[in-house]
Amino acid sequence: MLLNLIKKDFIVCRAYVWFAALYGLAITIFMPFSFGPVLMSTGMNYLLLSTIHQMDDRCKGSALLGTLPYSRKQIVFARYCTSMVLFAACIAFYTVIMLIASQFSNSFKEIGIFTVEGTLLAFAVSCLFSAIFIPLNYRLGSEKARYINMIGFIGLFVLNMSSSEIFGSAGVDINVYVLASVAAAILAVSYFVSVVIYSKKDF
Amino acid sequence: MxxxxxxxxxxxxxxxxxxxxxxxxxxxxxxxxxxxxxxxxxxxxxxxxxxxxxxxxxxxxxxxxxxxxxxxxxxxxxxxxxxxxxxxxxxxxxxxxxxxxxxxxxxxxxxxxxxxxxxxxxxxxxxxxxxxxxxxxxxxxxxxxxxxxxxxxxxxxxxxxxxxxxxxxxxxxxxxxxxxxxxxxxxxxxxxxxxxxxxxxxxxxxxxxxxxxxLIDSHGVVKGHAGSLNDEIKKLLVGFRVNAFGFSGLTHNKAKIHALLPDALIEKPSIEDLMLYYVRRDHDAAQSY
The missing domain is CATH 3.40.50.300 (P-loop containing nucleotide triphosphate hydrolases)
Known part of the structure:
Protein backbone atom coordinates (compact mmCIF):
# COMPACT_ATOMS: atom_id res chain seq x y z
CA MET A 1 0.00 0.00 0.00
CA LEU A 2 2.76 2.42 1.04
CA LEU A 3 4.85 1.37 -1.94
CA ASN A 4 1.92 2.11 -4.22
CA LEU A 5 1.71 5.70 -2.93
CA ILE A 6 5.46 6.23 -3.38
CA LYS A 7 5.25 4.74 -6.87
CA LYS A 8 2.38 7.08 -7.62
CA ASP A 9 4.53 10.07 -6.65
CA PHE A 10 7.27 8.97 -9.04
CA ILE A 11 4.86 8.33 -11.91
CA VAL A 12 3.28 11.75 -11.43
CA CYS A 13 6.62 13.60 -11.57
CA ARG A 14 8.34 11.42 -14.18
CA ALA A 15 7.99 14.04 -16.95
CA TYR A 16 10.30 16.27 -14.94
CA VAL A 17 12.84 13.59 -14.01
CA TRP A 18 14.94 14.37 -17.11
CA PHE A 19 14.98 18.04 -16.24
CA ALA A 20 16.04 17.24 -12.67
CA ALA A 21 18.68 14.82 -13.95
CA LEU A 22 20.03 17.50 -16.27
CA TYR A 23 20.31 19.86 -13.30
CA GLY A 24 22.12 17.15 -11.33
CA LEU A 25 24.49 16.49 -14.18
CA ALA A 26 25.27 20.19 -14.63
CA ILE A 27 25.91 20.68 -10.90
CA THR A 28 28.25 17.69 -10.72
CA ILE A 29 30.19 18.48 -13.89
CA PHE A 30 30.44 22.25 -13.72
CA MET A 31 30.67 22.75 -9.97
CA PRO A 32 32.95 19.95 -8.87
CA PHE A 33 33.58 20.55 -5.20
CA SER A 34 32.93 18.65 -2.02
CA PHE A 35 29.45 20.08 -1.49
CA GLY A 36 28.28 18.59 -4.81
CA PRO A 37 26.06 15.89 -3.26
CA VAL A 38 24.34 18.53 -1.09
CA LEU A 39 23.60 20.84 -4.00
CA MET A 40 22.53 18.02 -6.23
CA SER A 41 20.25 16.14 -3.83
CA THR A 42 18.61 19.30 -2.47
CA GLY A 43 18.05 20.73 -5.93
CA MET A 44 16.64 17.54 -7.42
CA ASN A 45 14.52 16.97 -4.34
CA TYR A 46 13.15 20.49 -4.67
CA LEU A 47 12.36 20.14 -8.37
CA LEU A 48 10.65 16.77 -8.08
CA LEU A 49 8.87 17.24 -4.74
CA SER A 50 7.44 20.58 -5.85
CA THR A 51 6.23 18.92 -9.08
CA ILE A 52 4.50 16.17 -7.10
CA HIS A 53 2.76 18.71 -4.86
CA GLN A 54 1.76 20.82 -7.87
CA MET A 55 0.29 17.82 -9.69
CA ASP A 56 -1.59 16.79 -6.55
CA ASP A 57 -3.11 20.24 -6.26
CA ARG A 58 -3.85 20.66 -9.95
CA CYS A 59 -5.49 17.25 -10.38
CA LYS A 60 -7.08 17.22 -6.92
CA GLY A 61 -5.09 14.10 -6.14
CA SER A 62 -5.81 14.38 -2.43
CA ALA A 63 -9.53 14.00 -3.13
CA LEU A 64 -8.83 10.90 -5.21
CA LEU A 65 -6.62 9.38 -2.51
CA GLY A 66 -9.28 10.26 0.07
CA THR A 67 -11.75 7.95 -1.67
CA LEU A 68 -9.27 5.06 -1.58
CA PRO A 69 -8.61 2.95 1.52
CA TYR A 70 -5.70 5.03 2.84
CA SER A 71 -5.57 6.94 6.08
CA ARG A 72 -4.37 10.52 5.91
CA LYS A 73 -1.43 9.51 8.08
CA GLN A 74 -0.37 6.93 5.48
CA ILE A 75 -0.59 9.49 2.67
CA VAL A 76 1.65 11.92 4.56
CA PHE A 77 4.09 9.18 5.56
CA ALA A 78 4.37 8.11 1.92
CA ARG A 79 5.32 11.67 0.92
CA TYR A 80 8.18 11.68 3.46
CA CYS A 81 9.28 8.28 2.19
CA THR A 82 9.24 9.64 -1.36
CA SER A 83 11.57 12.45 -0.33
CA MET A 84 13.97 9.93 1.21
CA VAL A 85 13.83 7.64 -1.83
CA LEU A 86 14.51 10.71 -3.99
CA PHE A 87 17.53 11.49 -1.84
CA ALA A 88 18.88 7.96 -2.20
CA ALA A 89 18.32 8.07 -5.96
CA CYS A 90 20.14 11.43 -6.18
CA ILE A 91 23.16 10.09 -4.29
CA ALA A 92 23.26 7.01 -6.52
CA PHE A 93 23.04 9.23 -9.59
CA TYR A 94 25.78 11.53 -8.24
CA THR A 95 28.06 8.56 -7.59
CA VAL A 96 27.54 7.21 -11.11
CA ILE A 97 28.31 10.63 -12.67
CA MET A 98 31.42 11.01 -10.48
CA LEU A 99 32.54 7.51 -11.37
CA ILE A 100 32.31 8.30 -15.08
CA ALA A 101 33.69 11.85 -14.78
CA SER A 102 36.72 10.70 -12.76
CA GLN A 103 37.80 8.60 -15.74
CA PHE A 104 38.29 11.79 -17.69
CA SER A 105 39.53 14.31 -15.12
CA ASN A 106 41.68 14.08 -12.02
CA SER A 107 39.84 16.94 -10.29
CA PHE A 108 36.85 14.63 -9.77
CA LYS A 109 39.13 11.95 -8.29
CA GLU A 110 40.47 14.48 -5.80
CA ILE A 111 37.01 15.30 -4.51
CA GLY A 112 36.31 11.64 -3.97
CA ILE A 113 33.62 9.62 -5.77
CA PHE A 114 31.69 8.77 -2.64
CA THR A 115 32.44 10.04 0.83
CA VAL A 116 30.49 9.19 3.97
CA GLU A 117 30.86 12.78 5.23
CA GLY A 118 29.59 14.29 1.98
CA THR A 119 26.64 11.89 1.86
CA LEU A 120 25.72 12.49 5.50
CA LEU A 121 25.90 16.23 4.99
CA ALA A 122 23.68 15.89 1.91
CA PHE A 123 21.32 13.72 3.96
CA ALA A 124 21.16 16.34 6.71
CA VAL A 125 20.44 19.17 4.28
CA SER A 126 17.84 17.07 2.39
CA CYS A 127 16.13 16.21 5.69
CA LEU A 128 16.03 19.87 6.73
CA PHE A 129 14.76 20.87 3.31
CA SER A 130 11.96 18.26 3.35
CA ALA A 131 11.17 19.07 6.97
CA ILE A 132 10.28 22.62 5.91
CA PHE A 133 9.07 22.02 2.38
CA ILE A 134 6.45 19.30 2.97
CA PRO A 135 4.42 20.87 5.83
CA LEU A 136 4.64 24.26 4.11
CA ASN A 137 3.13 22.79 0.95
CA TYR A 138 0.40 21.01 2.88
CA ARG A 139 -0.41 24.21 4.76
CA LEU A 140 -0.28 26.77 1.95
CA GLY A 141 -0.78 24.68 -1.17
CA SER A 142 1.86 24.32 -3.85
CA GLU A 143 1.11 27.65 -5.58
CA LYS A 144 1.57 29.82 -2.50
CA ALA A 145 4.42 27.73 -1.14
CA ARG A 146 6.32 27.83 -4.42
CA TYR A 147 7.70 31.34 -3.93
CA ILE A 148 8.73 30.71 -0.34
CA ASN A 149 10.33 27.45 -1.41
CA MET A 150 12.20 29.20 -4.18
CA ILE A 151 13.66 31.76 -1.78
CA GLY A 152 14.57 28.97 0.65
CA PHE A 153 16.21 26.98 -2.10
CA ILE A 154 18.29 29.90 -3.35
CA GLY A 155 19.29 30.65 0.25
CA LEU A 156 20.33 27.05 0.69
CA PHE A 157 22.26 27.20 -2.57
CA VAL A 158 24.17 30.30 -1.46
CA LEU A 159 24.81 28.76 1.95
CA ASN A 160 26.10 25.59 0.33
CA MET A 161 28.40 27.54 -1.96
CA SER A 162 29.90 29.56 0.84
CA SER A 163 29.69 27.04 3.65
CA SER A 164 33.29 25.89 3.27
CA GLU A 165 34.51 29.45 3.73
CA ILE A 166 32.07 30.19 6.57
CA PHE A 167 32.87 27.08 8.52
CA GLY A 168 36.55 27.22 7.59
CA SER A 169 37.09 30.82 8.71
CA ALA A 170 35.12 30.31 11.92
CA GLY A 171 37.11 27.22 12.62
CA VAL A 172 34.01 25.14 13.02
CA ASP A 173 34.54 21.43 12.70
CA ILE A 174 31.15 20.00 11.79
CA ASN A 175 30.37 16.57 13.13
CA VAL A 176 28.28 15.29 10.24
CA TYR A 177 27.06 12.32 12.26
CA VAL A 178 25.51 14.61 14.86
CA LEU A 179 24.21 16.94 12.16
CA ALA A 180 22.57 14.05 10.28
CA SER A 181 20.99 12.73 13.50
CA VAL A 182 19.61 16.14 14.44
CA ALA A 183 18.27 16.66 10.90
CA ALA A 184 16.58 13.24 10.96
CA ALA A 185 14.97 14.13 14.30
CA ILE A 186 13.71 17.43 12.84
CA LEU A 187 12.29 15.50 9.86
CA ALA A 188 10.44 13.20 12.27
CA VAL A 189 8.95 16.21 14.08
CA SER A 190 8.04 17.70 10.70
CA TYR A 191 6.16 14.49 9.83
CA PHE A 192 3.93 14.87 12.89
CA VAL A 193 3.35 18.54 12.05
CA SER A 194 2.36 17.56 8.51
CA VAL A 195 -0.02 14.89 9.80
CA VAL A 196 -1.76 17.50 11.97
CA ILE A 197 -2.00 19.95 9.03
CA TYR A 198 -3.17 17.31 6.54
CA SER A 199 -5.71 15.81 8.95
CA LYS A 200 -7.52 19.13 9.15
CA LYS A 201 -7.66 19.78 5.41
CA ASP A 202 -10.84 19.72 3.35
CA PHE A 203 -10.60 18.44 -0.22
CA MET B 1 -33.68 -3.19 8.05
CA LEU B 215 -43.93 10.00 -2.04
CA ILE B 216 -45.29 10.13 -5.59
CA ASP B 217 -48.52 8.36 -4.60
CA SER B 218 -49.13 10.53 -1.58
CA HIS B 219 -48.63 13.79 -3.46
CA GLY B 220 -50.50 15.32 -6.37
CA VAL B 221 -50.06 18.27 -8.67
CA VAL B 222 -53.29 20.29 -8.53
CA LYS B 223 -54.30 22.50 -11.44
CA GLY B 224 -57.33 24.79 -11.15
CA HIS B 225 -58.78 28.25 -11.71
CA ALA B 226 -56.90 31.06 -10.02
CA GLY B 227 -60.14 32.31 -8.50
CA SER B 228 -60.62 29.08 -6.54
CA LEU B 229 -57.28 29.47 -4.73
CA ASN B 230 -58.44 30.56 -1.28
CA ASP B 231 -56.60 30.39 2.07
CA GLU B 232 -58.01 26.96 2.90
CA ILE B 233 -56.67 25.55 -0.37
CA LYS B 234 -53.33 27.31 0.08
CA LYS B 235 -52.90 25.62 3.47
CA LEU B 236 -53.26 22.24 1.77
CA LEU B 237 -50.54 23.00 -0.76
CA VAL B 238 -46.81 22.51 -0.29
CA GLY B 239 -46.38 25.31 -2.80
CA PHE B 240 -48.17 26.86 -5.73
CA ARG B 241 -47.75 29.05 -8.78
CA VAL B 242 -50.34 31.33 -10.35
CA ASN B 243 -50.25 32.26 -14.03
CA ALA B 244 -52.66 33.58 -16.67
CA PHE B 245 -54.29 30.17 -17.06
CA GLY B 246 -54.89 29.42 -13.40
CA PHE B 247 -52.85 27.94 -10.59
CA SER B 248 -50.84 24.79 -10.12
CA GLY B 249 -49.55 23.48 -6.82
CA LEU B 250 -48.33 20.40 -5.01
CA THR B 251 -50.43 18.81 -2.31
CA HIS B 252 -49.97 15.91 0.07
CA ASN B 253 -53.70 15.85 0.83
CA LYS B 254 -55.25 14.83 -2.46
CA ALA B 255 -58.56 13.65 -0.94
CA LYS B 256 -59.29 16.92 0.81
CA ILE B 257 -58.33 18.96 -2.27
CA HIS B 258 -60.62 16.80 -4.38
CA ALA B 259 -63.48 17.34 -1.92
CA LEU B 260 -62.96 21.11 -1.90
CA LEU B 261 -62.19 21.49 -5.63
CA PRO B 262 -64.04 18.74 -7.50
CA ASP B 263 -63.29 20.36 -10.86
CA ALA B 264 -59.55 20.68 -10.27
CA LEU B 265 -57.17 18.42 -12.13
CA ILE B 266 -54.94 16.31 -9.86
CA GLU B 267 -51.95 14.73 -11.60
CA LYS B 268 -49.22 12.39 -10.49
CA PRO B 269 -46.14 14.47 -9.64
CA SER B 270 -42.69 13.83 -11.09
CA ILE B 271 -39.64 13.85 -8.81
CA GLU B 272 -38.84 17.25 -10.26
CA ASP B 273 -42.28 18.54 -9.14
CA LEU B 274 -41.60 17.27 -5.61
CA MET B 275 -38.18 18.87 -5.56
CA LEU B 276 -39.22 22.23 -6.99
CA TYR B 277 -42.29 22.74 -4.78
CA TYR B 278 -40.57 21.65 -1.58
CA VAL B 279 -37.49 23.75 -2.35
CA ARG B 280 -39.65 26.78 -3.17
CA ARG B 281 -41.56 26.36 0.11
CA ASP B 282 -38.26 26.09 1.96
CA HIS B 283 -36.97 29.27 0.33
CA ASP B 284 -40.23 31.14 1.03
CA ALA B 285 -40.11 30.05 4.67
CA ALA B 286 -36.48 31.16 4.93
CA GLN B 287 -37.33 34.56 3.44
CA SER B 288 -40.35 35.15 5.70
CA TYR B 289 -38.23 34.12 8.68
Missing part, protein backbone atom coordinates in the same frame (compact mmCIF):
# COMPACT_ATOMS: atom_id res chain seq x y z
CA UNK B 2 -29.90 -2.88 7.95
CA UNK B 3 -28.23 0.34 6.90
CA UNK B 4 -25.02 0.56 4.92
CA UNK B 5 -24.48 4.24 5.68
CA UNK B 6 -25.80 6.26 8.60
CA UNK B 7 -25.24 9.96 9.14
CA UNK B 8 -26.37 11.51 12.40
CA UNK B 9 -26.28 15.21 13.29
CA UNK B 10 -23.82 16.16 10.56
CA UNK B 11 -22.81 19.82 10.70
CA UNK B 12 -20.35 21.79 8.63
CA UNK B 13 -20.24 25.55 8.77
CA UNK B 14 -18.71 27.88 6.19
CA UNK B 15 -19.04 31.66 6.14
CA UNK B 16 -21.74 31.57 3.45
CA UNK B 17 -23.20 28.07 3.82
CA UNK B 18 -23.93 25.52 6.53
CA UNK B 19 -24.91 21.90 6.68
CA UNK B 20 -27.32 21.75 9.62
CA UNK B 21 -28.02 18.61 11.58
CA UNK B 22 -28.14 16.29 8.59
CA UNK B 23 -29.55 12.86 9.41
CA UNK B 24 -29.81 10.20 6.75
CA UNK B 25 -29.63 6.45 6.41
CA UNK B 26 -29.12 4.27 3.37
CA UNK B 27 -31.01 1.01 3.47
CA UNK B 28 -29.23 -2.01 2.01
CA UNK B 29 -30.31 -3.06 -1.46
CA UNK B 30 -31.83 0.27 -2.46
CA UNK B 31 -31.01 3.01 -4.94
CA UNK B 32 -31.28 6.24 -2.99
CA UNK B 33 -31.55 9.47 -4.93
CA UNK B 34 -30.05 12.46 -3.16
CA UNK B 35 -31.67 15.46 -4.79
CA UNK B 36 -31.42 19.19 -4.46
CA UNK B 37 -30.65 22.27 -6.49
CA UNK B 38 -27.05 23.38 -7.10
CA UNK B 39 -25.44 24.54 -3.87
CA UNK B 40 -27.99 22.75 -1.67
CA UNK B 41 -25.33 20.74 0.16
CA UNK B 42 -25.22 17.44 -1.73
CA UNK B 43 -21.48 17.46 -2.43
CA UNK B 44 -20.62 18.74 1.07
CA UNK B 45 -22.67 15.90 2.59
CA UNK B 46 -21.05 13.26 0.39
CA UNK B 47 -17.54 14.60 0.91
CA UNK B 48 -18.12 14.76 4.67
CA UNK B 49 -19.34 11.17 4.65
CA UNK B 50 -16.24 10.07 2.75
CA UNK B 51 -13.91 11.97 5.04
CA UNK B 52 -12.80 14.41 2.33
CA UNK B 53 -14.25 17.25 4.38
CA UNK B 54 -13.83 17.35 8.13
CA UNK B 55 -17.28 17.93 9.66
CA UNK B 56 -17.77 20.25 12.64
CA UNK B 57 -20.12 17.76 14.30
CA UNK B 58 -21.88 14.49 13.65
CA UNK B 59 -21.38 10.78 13.39
CA UNK B 60 -20.89 8.82 10.18
CA UNK B 61 -20.96 5.05 10.00
CA UNK B 62 -20.49 2.66 7.08
CA UNK B 63 -21.66 -0.95 7.47
CA UNK B 64 -21.88 -0.31 11.21
CA UNK B 65 -18.25 0.85 11.44
CA UNK B 66 -16.95 4.32 12.06
CA UNK B 67 -15.84 6.14 8.91
CA UNK B 68 -12.46 6.77 10.59
CA UNK B 69 -11.67 3.14 9.79
CA UNK B 70 -10.22 3.69 6.32
CA UNK B 71 -10.46 -0.03 5.50
CA UNK B 72 -14.21 0.43 5.11
CA UNK B 73 -13.45 2.14 1.79
CA UNK B 74 -12.59 -1.27 0.36
CA UNK B 75 -16.36 -1.80 0.28
CA UNK B 76 -17.22 1.56 -1.29
CA UNK B 77 -17.02 2.66 -4.91
CA UNK B 78 -16.93 6.41 -5.41
CA UNK B 79 -17.60 8.62 -8.42
CA UNK B 80 -17.22 12.31 -7.66
CA UNK B 81 -18.58 15.19 -9.73
CA UNK B 82 -15.14 16.48 -10.60
CA UNK B 83 -13.25 13.44 -11.74
CA UNK B 84 -10.08 13.66 -9.74
CA UNK B 85 -7.64 11.85 -11.96
CA UNK B 86 -4.02 12.63 -12.72
CA UNK B 87 -4.65 13.85 -16.25
CA UNK B 88 -1.12 13.32 -17.48
CA UNK B 89 -1.31 9.57 -16.82
CA UNK B 90 -2.65 6.94 -19.16
CA UNK B 91 -5.75 5.00 -18.19
CA UNK B 92 -3.62 1.97 -17.48
CA UNK B 93 -1.28 3.88 -15.15
CA UNK B 94 -4.20 5.43 -13.31
CA UNK B 95 -5.87 2.04 -13.00
CA UNK B 96 -2.68 0.52 -11.57
CA UNK B 97 -2.59 3.16 -8.83
CA UNK B 98 -6.24 2.61 -7.93
CA UNK B 99 -6.18 -1.19 -8.31
CA UNK B 100 -3.25 -1.68 -5.93
CA UNK B 101 -5.08 0.30 -3.26
CA UNK B 102 -7.95 -2.16 -2.95
CA UNK B 103 -7.87 -5.55 -1.30
CA UNK B 104 -10.30 -7.17 -3.73
CA UNK B 105 -9.51 -5.74 -7.13
CA UNK B 106 -11.27 -7.70 -9.88
CA UNK B 107 -9.12 -7.31 -13.00
CA UNK B 108 -11.54 -9.40 -15.06
CA UNK B 109 -14.42 -7.12 -14.21
CA UNK B 110 -12.27 -4.09 -15.03
CA UNK B 111 -11.22 -5.51 -18.39
CA UNK B 112 -14.89 -6.27 -19.06
CA UNK B 113 -15.75 -2.60 -18.59
CA UNK B 114 -12.76 -1.50 -20.69
CA UNK B 115 -13.87 -3.54 -23.70
CA UNK B 116 -17.56 -2.76 -23.16
CA UNK B 117 -16.89 1.00 -23.10
CA UNK B 118 -14.16 0.73 -25.75
CA UNK B 119 -11.78 2.69 -23.53
CA UNK B 120 -8.26 3.15 -24.96
CA UNK B 121 -6.01 2.08 -22.08
CA UNK B 122 -2.88 3.63 -23.58
CA UNK B 123 -4.45 7.05 -24.04
CA UNK B 124 -3.83 9.82 -21.54
CA UNK B 125 -6.76 10.81 -19.36
CA UNK B 126 -6.57 14.42 -20.54
CA UNK B 127 -7.32 13.21 -24.08
CA UNK B 128 -10.64 11.65 -23.07
CA UNK B 129 -14.05 13.27 -23.55
CA UNK B 130 -16.24 13.89 -20.50
CA UNK B 131 -18.36 10.86 -21.34
CA UNK B 132 -15.30 8.63 -21.67
CA UNK B 133 -13.92 9.92 -18.37
CA UNK B 134 -17.19 9.07 -16.69
CA UNK B 135 -17.07 5.57 -18.15
CA UNK B 136 -13.51 5.19 -16.89
CA UNK B 137 -14.61 6.39 -13.44
CA UNK B 138 -17.40 3.79 -13.48
CA UNK B 139 -14.95 1.07 -14.49
CA UNK B 140 -12.67 1.98 -11.56
CA UNK B 141 -15.51 2.32 -9.06
CA UNK B 142 -17.14 -1.01 -9.95
CA UNK B 143 -14.08 -3.25 -10.23
CA UNK B 144 -13.35 -3.93 -6.57
CA UNK B 145 -16.61 -5.63 -5.57
CA UNK B 146 -17.95 -2.59 -3.77
CA UNK B 147 -21.13 -3.12 -1.74
CA UNK B 148 -21.96 0.57 -1.79
CA UNK B 149 -21.65 2.88 -4.77
CA UNK B 150 -21.62 6.60 -4.03
CA UNK B 151 -21.98 8.94 -6.99
CA UNK B 152 -22.01 12.70 -6.91
CA UNK B 153 -23.73 14.22 -9.95
CA UNK B 154 -22.54 11.44 -12.26
CA UNK B 155 -24.86 12.38 -15.14
CA UNK B 156 -24.16 16.10 -15.08
CA UNK B 157 -22.89 17.27 -18.48
CA UNK B 158 -23.32 13.88 -20.13
CA UNK B 159 -25.27 13.28 -23.33
CA UNK B 160 -28.52 11.24 -23.08
CA UNK B 161 -26.90 8.15 -24.58
CA UNK B 162 -24.15 7.95 -21.95
CA UNK B 163 -26.70 8.73 -19.21
CA UNK B 164 -28.90 5.86 -20.40
CA UNK B 165 -25.83 3.60 -20.46
CA UNK B 166 -24.97 4.58 -16.89
CA UNK B 167 -28.48 3.73 -15.73
CA UNK B 168 -28.22 0.33 -17.42
CA UNK B 169 -24.97 -0.32 -15.58
CA UNK B 170 -26.57 0.65 -12.27
CA UNK B 171 -29.43 -1.78 -12.91
CA UNK B 172 -26.90 -4.54 -13.60
CA UNK B 173 -24.95 -3.60 -10.48
CA UNK B 174 -28.09 -3.78 -8.37
CA UNK B 175 -28.87 -7.32 -9.58
CA UNK B 176 -26.41 -8.69 -7.02
CA UNK B 177 -28.07 -8.95 -3.64
CA UNK B 178 -27.04 -6.56 -0.88
CA UNK B 179 -25.72 -3.81 -3.11
CA UNK B 180 -26.66 -0.21 -2.52
CA UNK B 181 -26.41 2.97 -4.59
CA UNK B 182 -26.36 6.55 -3.32
CA UNK B 183 -26.86 8.85 -6.26
CA UNK B 184 -26.79 12.63 -5.95
CA UNK B 185 -28.21 14.64 -8.80
CA UNK B 186 -30.19 17.67 -9.80
CA UNK B 187 -31.30 15.92 -13.01
CA UNK B 188 -34.26 14.16 -11.45
CA UNK B 189 -35.42 12.41 -14.64
CA UNK B 190 -32.62 9.87 -14.10
CA UNK B 191 -34.07 8.96 -10.73
CA UNK B 192 -37.61 8.51 -12.11
CA UNK B 193 -36.27 5.38 -13.78
CA UNK B 194 -34.11 3.88 -11.08
CA UNK B 195 -34.50 5.28 -7.54
CA UNK B 196 -36.24 3.43 -4.70
CA UNK B 197 -35.81 6.10 -2.07
CA UNK B 198 -35.47 9.87 -2.22
CA UNK B 199 -33.77 12.37 0.05
CA UNK B 200 -34.21 16.07 -0.67
CA UNK B 201 -31.71 18.57 0.67
CA UNK B 202 -31.95 22.33 0.53
CA UNK B 203 -29.93 25.07 2.19
CA UNK B 204 -27.92 22.40 3.99
CA UNK B 205 -30.96 20.72 5.60
CA UNK B 206 -32.85 17.56 4.73
CA UNK B 207 -36.36 18.78 3.95
CA UNK B 208 -38.03 15.61 2.66
CA UNK B 209 -37.30 11.91 2.47
CA UNK B 210 -39.15 8.69 1.84
CA UNK B 211 -39.73 5.82 -0.57
CA UNK B 212 -40.08 7.20 -4.08
CA UNK B 213 -43.33 5.44 -4.96
CA UNK B 214 -44.92 6.35 -1.63
Missing amino acids: SYVMEIRGLEKHYTDFSLCNVDLSLAEGMVTGFIGVNGAGKTTTIKSALGLIIPDAGEIRFFGNSCSDHNVKNRIGVILDIQNFYEMLTLKEMKNIVAKSFKKWDERAYQGFISRFELPERKKIKELSKGMRMKFAIALALSHNADLLIMDEPTSGLDPLVRAELLDILREYMRTEGRTVFFSTHITSDLDKIADYLILIDNGRIIMQGEKDA
